[in-house]
């Protein structure tokens with residue numbers, strides 16, 4: 106079989122033979138790098154619907170089959186057997202750690218959880234009711250000002266220490282944002298606790314009384330973090346890589362990723378889902394919500410439904426759906442929002458509009474209900490996503506920089522503005 110494809114410009118008969126690039130799994134791609142040189146043409150693909158921006162060995166998604174693999178391991182196996190920190194190691198290093206590597210990695214992460222005291226002053230500058238994601242974009246980016254001695258993208262040691270620092274410090278920063286918003290003192294990270302228990306302690310502990318972390322909550326959080334840890338070239342990861350392509354330091358890249366994650370079409374969806382379920386309020390209003398989502402004159406969309414890549418059930422949603430019932434049962438919570446969510450899912454999954462467009466619940470349809478059960482405030486939901494996705498972002502940034510031949514990302518455009526025209530003096534306009 107030929108490994109090139111001929112593109113013929115029917116206007117003038119000119120032809121370019123373009124290589125076909127195949128990966129280990131998934132559809133092959135046409136390498137169009139020399140298309141413009143040979144035919145004087147660009148490609149036009151708003152939203153990158155048919156465009157691969159890089160080769161990557163980290164995560165594979167088959168959207169038609171509902172498959173998600175981290176370094177080859179199916180997400181359901183990792184969800185069942187692994188832990189978030191082990192998954193972070195896997196994403197970063199390419200293989201599961203052996204016992205000594207696991208202990209060493211956990212030790213490093215655990216011993217970089219504290220933040221510079223100067224960051225507290227920075228935090229105090231935020232208004233008390235600032236959105237935690239607004240604080241996270243600023244505060245995460247500000248880490249570059251505190252660790253400027255180890256930000257050289259070309260130095261392997263700098264790269265690894267920054268990766269560890271980011272994974273370690275993100276929960277500390279996130280909890281500090283929450284504490285700032287409720288006017289409570291920041292709680293220092295306790296290194297005798299595991300990653301998720303430590304975060305819950307920093308979120309909900311107060312100096313006035315001891316706080317006991319509920320192991321069910323810590324386990325649920327760990328599972329949510331595994332499911333959110335990476336998702337190949339999504340908008341925020343692509344942002345991290347685009348910023349990384351300029352040679353910017355890793356912390357600046359991750360701050361850009363946090364900003365991209367904030368949007369409701371991406372990580373902000375988990376917050377938007379809960380707001381939507383609250384607005385729907387009762388099962389009896391579900392049919393009306395579905396009608397609104399189908400109405401092209403109404404901007405309302407069913408948040409937590411649809412995905413650019415999954416055209417079958419999101420495998421993460423399947424796991425979360427099951428987990429949601431389990432966690433609520435274990436914590437002894439009956440949340441009427443779960444009833445609304447299930448009714449909404451049932452109606453939408455039978456509706457022709459959603460069936461034809463292959464719109465299924467995505468990972469964020471249920472995650473908000475679990476976060477709510479863990480008493481995480483709604484405004485913190487996207488921050489939770491950011492903590493988990495930091496592992497994926499940094500793995501992609503490391504992969505990009507370890508390759509050593511980073512080419513600046515610089516898309517082209519189809520210009521639709523005025524043609525060249527002469528400047529008109531003010532008095533004549």
Ligand code: CMC
Nearest residue numbers: 369370371372374398406407408409410411412413462467
């Ligand atoms: N509710 C109603 N209609 C929808 C929805 C929805 N949630 N999602 C897509 N559609 C319709 C859309 O109107 C379009 O219809 P038509 O063909 O008649 O014009 C069709 O389905 C295709 O939609 P699209 O916007 O072209 O698809 P996309 O691949 O560009 O967008 C998406 C994917 C996730 C942004 C979109 O489905 C959406 O906005 N969903 C709600 C937000 C959400 O849950 N986002 C979280 C994604 S998963 C977590 C993450 O990765 O961050």
